[in-house]
Amino acid sequence: MVLKSIKSWLTAGPNYKVRPWGLYWRSHTLFITATIAIGLFADLFLYGLVVPVLPFLLQNRIGIPIDEIQTHVSGILAAYAASCVVFSPFAGYIADRTESRRQPYLWSLVALFIATAMLYVAQTETVLVLARILQGLSAVIVWTIGLALCLETVGPKNLGTAIGSIFSFMGFASLIAPVVGGIVYEKVGYIGIFIISIAVITLDFIMRLFVIEKKIAHRYDPDIIDPLLNLQHDDETEPLLGADNKSRFLIPPDQPMIIQKIPVLYCMNNSRLATAMLVAFVQAMLLGSFDATIPTEAQSLFGYSSLEAGLLFIPLGACDLILGPIAGILTDRYGVKPVATLGYVSLAPILIALRAINTNTQDQLILYFCLLGLCGIGLAAIGAPSVVEAGDVVNKYHKANPEMFGETGPYAQLYGLNSMIYAAGLAIGPFLAGGLRDWIGYGNMNAVLGVICALTALASYVYLGGKPRWIQKLMDKRTSSQDEE
Incomplete structure (x- = not known):
């Protein structure tokens, strides 16, 4: 009995009678957001920690011939992503x-x-x-x-602001993980990488252990606001969907x-x-391409x-780290369309310009x-729009079809699907980039990515964010012309 009370006091037990220790700060928005950021940080950090090490690990420990390293590196990186693709739907459904x-x-x-x-x-x-498959399973749950x-x-x-900040932290993981992995492997060996990994997992575990969700905390203290409950009440006084718009999101019966x-x-x-998922897919494909080809290109071209x-990842990740939160704020303020469009527009010529890198000088x-x-x-700009747009669209379906989606909505299902699409990009990226690099060279490979x-x-x-007004006007004019005929 005493042990049950202590457990409830520490971890928010099922009877909601014993107020957990530190309820306010453990359910605070900042702490929960930080816990999510640490979880995603740990996932990407441990993923990227071995990226610069893999070519040397395969060659020195396993004995893979140097001319086959690129194919094997791409395969191992893709195994992680393929695992995410397989497990994502189940994670969202169960969650x-x-x-x-x-x-x-x-x-x-x-x-x-x-x-x-x-x-x-x-x-x-x-x-x-x-x-890597097990790592992918863990990543699916963390992401979803x-x-x-x-x-x-x-x-x-x-x-948008929250996702921008979290993705910035993820960018920081992508930035420092290859650097730390390269330094530690060269100075200490693989034991050092293992110790750092365990330390990161321990910190992640402690934060996840202490976090209390808003909806759980609300049952102990009604003054702690559950944003989704608040949103439902807002619908009564400030409906976001007019009658015409709502009909567009109604799901027919007998599905x-x-x-x-x-x-x-x-x-x-x-x-x-669908476009939000495409944006996430291409973003992940780019990251997978960078992870698979930068270390091998650095080894073959620059020795x-x-x-x-690992140090080559610093310029790639530093801008993402600094500009990620700003991109999130801009997404909330100006919408997903301009931020995502400008992000991808900027990436196209830069990737094509990488064709100029061909000599060791x-x-x-x-x-x-x-x-x-x-x-x-560019990567900093394209992270938040996909998640924000997906959440906004499904939120509209949830409002229009509350009986089908339930009280809290299918948001874990949505982000499970998002995780699957993102993981597919991570899986295809290394194979696409590795294959193109072997076939047409590193510069032309990047040119293809630029066109994408x-x-x-x-x-x-x-x-x-919906079709631009001028396109919508053209479509309306064409529809009215057909009606007159």
């Missing part, structure tokens, strides 16, 4: 059917710890692949539950069983949501070690650093 996000959020760390241990002891490529918890914590109106179980799949018919290869190295930094600016960014910018301009 929306659990009372609390906290339990699966904690259990995901078990998979992450096992994966870290396997990476440390791996003597074969098979073990490395299995470790973390983003759903973020929406439930800050509410839709502040989601197939899979739509009834996973209603967010129906929402994918919406061009705005870099793992440490020096000091000038070329400086140019490479500068171009990677400019890529970081240009096409994504066009799609973002046309569909994100």
